[in-house]
Each structure stands twice: as structure tokens, then as C-alpha cells.
Amino acid sequence: MNKNRLKEICESKNIDIMGIAPVGPYFDLEKILIDRKQKGHLTGMEEQDIQKRINPKLIMEEVKSIIVCAFPYYIGEYDDANISKYCYGEDYHIVTKKLLTEVCLDIQKEVEDFKYEIFADNGPLVDRYLAYLSGIGYFGINNNIITDKYGSYIFIAYIVNNYDFPADEPVEKTCIKCNKCVKYCPGNAILGDFEMDPRKCLSYITQKKDELSEEEVNLLRENRKIFGCDICQDVCPHNQNIELTKIEEFNQAIITNLDKNEIDEISNKEFKRRYKNKAFSWRGRKIIKRNMDIILDKNKINS
Known part of the structure; x- marks a missing residue:
């Protein structure tokens, strides 16, 4: 072949x-x-x-x-989204x-x-x-x-x-190095030299199981994301005027916003059953609820 x-x-x-x-x-x-x-x-x-x-x-x-x-x-863009784009479909x-x-x-x-x-x-x-x-x-x-x-x-x-397809060559270019991702990264995780400290990434923080620091709690509150973060991609010039996906599964059963009342009311098992086909479900209801509580209730931290 x-x-x-x-x-x-x-x-x-x-x-x-x-x-x-x-x-x-x-x-x-x-x-x-x-x-x-x-x-x-x-x-x-x-x-x-x-x-x-x-x-x-x-x-x-x-x-x-x-x-x-x-x-x-x-x-496409959804103004009400409180989860990352990669979780929609x-x-x-x-x-x-x-x-x-x-x-x-x-x-x-x-x-x-x-x-x-x-x-x-x-x-x-x-x-x-x-x-x-x-x-x-x-x-x-x-x-x-x-x-x-x-x-x-x-x-x-x-x-x-185990088939010997001939290897391709890397593309000899990088991004335009406008540094918008560095400037707008809420946790200052992007260091500006093609390096980053992933522990400061808001997406990682929204998925972190360990107790959150005061700084991490404040990052969640300020950016109001329940799961994931798209900021460095949203501001990137390379993501302007791009084509939409043609993959059907990413266009079906779209969820862009998780509702706090629903998450509060359902059990952990029901969360897994209801959202088993979504990329955010692997972390479980507890972490999602923690993030919602931090964002919407200033008295609840790491609960």
C-alpha cells in the first residue's frame, strides 16, 4: 500500500x-x-x-x-459556554x-x-x-x-x-510569535519561549484533584470556567477564519454549558451515566461541582 x-x-x-x-x-x-x-x-x-x-x-x-x-x-462560538470547546461534542x-x-x-x-x-x-x-x-x-x-x-x-x-510507510518531514515554520497567548494566559503558564509550566494552566487547575491554593481559587472565580480553558487559542491569530469540523460526532448532542442546579441535584453515578460520552466526564461530578461552588459561592473553597 x-x-x-x-x-x-x-x-x-x-x-x-x-x-x-x-x-x-x-x-x-x-x-x-x-x-x-x-x-x-x-x-x-x-x-x-x-x-x-x-x-x-x-x-x-x-x-x-x-x-x-x-x-x-x-x-463556532457560544457566548454561554462555561466548558472548553473540546468538550462540546x-x-x-x-x-x-x-x-x-x-x-x-x-x-x-x-x-x-x-x-x-x-x-x-x-x-x-x-x-x-x-x-x-x-x-x-x-x-x-x-x-x-x-x-x-x-x-x-x-x-x-x-x-x-508494522507497515513501512515512508516518513514525512516536519513543516519548517512556527507560529507568528505575536505573544498574545503569553499576554492573556490567566495563570501565566506560557513562558514565551515555546516552554510552559502546565501546573499554572487554568485548564489543568480545573481538573486538579488536589486541594487548590488561594491563587488557583481566584483564577477560577475570575475566569468562570467549569472545565478547561480556551483563552490562549481564542486569542491566537492562527485560529481566525479557520474551517469548521466535518466530523459528525463533534457536531451532535452539543453541550456548551453545565447547569449548577442540575449538577447539585444528580448523584455521582447519574453524572457518569448522563455524561459518559463527554470528555469532561472522566474527572467526575465532584471536581465539576467544586469548580461551580468556587465560582458561584465565595464561601465554598475546596469543598
């Missing part, structure tokens, strides 16, 4: 941005990850073993290429895995003994670095991957596989 046939298969699933990353090991990335660790720029949610993050052979010994795909999710973990499984099943019809592993924000490899290597986008100062067609409002998922 050649790469053009692979693109045809992907495009038949409405995946129109795809590239091939080499199989490493990624020693340049290793230096970056070691530097981040030394600076304490980690949230604790990352894979702790750096070797697993830079060496795909630890996932699949016979790996020969990595198919990297971008899944755009931008559907169906959970991207579900959608991307389903679509990539369909891609792999089609490949298996034409490639004998095709073996694969699919990852969507749940694998040890660094998906944004793979996206960069595969040429599907380039880095912004805020560390997001930017595509010309859809800006940075994309999910990244990839297929580690």
Missing part, C-alpha cells in the same frame, strides 16, 4: 490531515523532557518513564511507522479511536499481517511531537500544534503499526 492509498482511506472517514512519523528513538525530545523534569514543569499526569515517551519500539517491537492524524473540533477518545479503528480495518483488507496499536491521548508517546514530526502541523508558543486549515482546535491520535 502506498501513502496515497492510505490518504484515500483516511479521507473516506473525514480525516483530511494525516502524516507519517518516523519510529525514533527521539533523542531531541529526550533532551526536552529531561529539561522539563529538572525545571518541575510537569503535572504528574505524564508517563514517568522517559524512555517510553521517546521509543515506540517499547510499544511494538516490530513498529515500522506511525500514522498521525488530526481531528478538528471547532464548531462527543468525547474525542471515543470518536478518534472509532475512526482510526475503521482505518486500520480497511488497511488490513489490503495489507497482509497488518498489526497496529491506536492511541488517543492515552499512550506514552508525546502526541504533539509526533504531529510535528509527521508534518501535519507546527508548534505555537503555547505548545499547541497549529494546522493551516483548522488552526490549533484539533485532537491528535496515532497508529503505531
Whole structure:
């Protein structure tokens, strides 16, 4: 199978941005990850073993290429939104895995003994670095991957596989470095040199299970986001006049605003049942309710 046939298969699933990353090991990335660790720029949610993050052979010994795909999710602006744009439609973990499984099943019809592993924000490899290597986008100062067609409002998922698709080359450009993301980041998490301290990111704070500091509580109150944050993307010039997603699942059963009365009244089990197909549901009702209480009731902090 050649790469053009692979693109045809992907495009038949409405995946129109795809590239091939080499199989490493990624020693340049290793230096970056070691530097981040030394600076304490980690949230604790990352894979702790750096070797697993830079060496795909630890996932699949016979790996020969990595198919990297971008899944755009931008559907427009909603003034009443109190959750991040990536949560509006169906959970991207579900959608991307389903679509990539369909891609792999089609490949298996034409490639004998095709073996694969699919990852969507749940694998040890660094998906944004793979996206960069595969040429599907380039880095912004805020560390997001930017595509010309859809800006940075994309999910990244990839297929580690045993077929030798020829690798693509990285795009030799970066964002325009206007530094708007640095200026408007509420937690000052974006450091302005393509580095960031994710512990100060408002999106991380809205998902943090540990007790929040007074500064973190104030950030929630000031920005009034229940889950996630889009500020650095919303102010980015690369996200102006972008195309809307064509992926049906991100346009269906839209939820942009969570209601406090509802969250107060339902049980934890009912929350999971009602919102099981939404990307914010994995953190559970307790954290959502905590954030709502902080934003709407100044007497409740970390309760």
C-alpha cells in the first residue's frame, strides 16, 4: 500500500490531515523532557518513564511507522459556554479511536499481517511531537500544534503499526510569535519561549484533584470556567477564519454549558451515566461541582 492509498482511506472517514512519523528513538525530545523534569514543569499526569515517551519500539517491537492524524473540533462560538470547546461534542477518545479503528480495518483488507496499536491521548508517546514530526502541523508558543486549515482546535491520535510507510518531514515554520497567548494566559503558564509550566494552566487547575491554593481559587472565580480553558487559542491569530469540523460526532448532542442546579441535584453515578460520552466526564461530578461552588459561592473553597 502506498501513502496515497492510505490518504484515500483516511479521507473516506473525514480525516483530511494525516502524516507519517518516523519510529525514533527521539533523542531531541529526550533532551526536552529531561529539561522539563529538572525545571518541575510537569503535572504528574505524564508517563514517568522517559524512555517510553521517546521509543515506540517499547510499544511494538516490530513498529515500522506511525500514522498521525488530526481531528478538528471547532464548531463556532457560544457566548454561554462555561466548558472548553473540546468538550462540546462527543468525547474525542471515543470518536478518534472509532475512526482510526475503521482505518486500520480497511488497511488490513489490503495489507497482509497488518498489526497496529491506536492511541488517543492515552499512550506514552508525546502526541504533539509526533504531529510535528509527521508534518501535519507546527508548534505555537503555547505548545499547541497549529494546522493551516483548522488552526490549533484539533485532537491528535496515532497508529503505531508494522507497515513501512515512508516518513514525512516536519513543516519548517512556527507560529507568528505575536505573544498574545503569553499576554492573556490567566495563570501565566506560557513562558514565551515555546516552554510552559502546565501546573499554572487554568485548564489543568480545573481538573486538579488536589486541594487548590488561594491563587488557583481566584483564577477560577475570575475566569468562570467549569472545565478547561480556551483563552490562549481564542486569542491566537492562527485560529481566525479557520474551517469548521466535518466530523459528525463533534457536531451532535452539543453541550456548551453545565447547569449548577442540575449538577447539585444528580448523584455521582447519574453524572457518569448522563455524561459518559463527554470528555469532561472522566474527572467526575465532584471536581465539576467544586469548580461551580468556587465560582458561584465565595464561601465554598475546596469543598
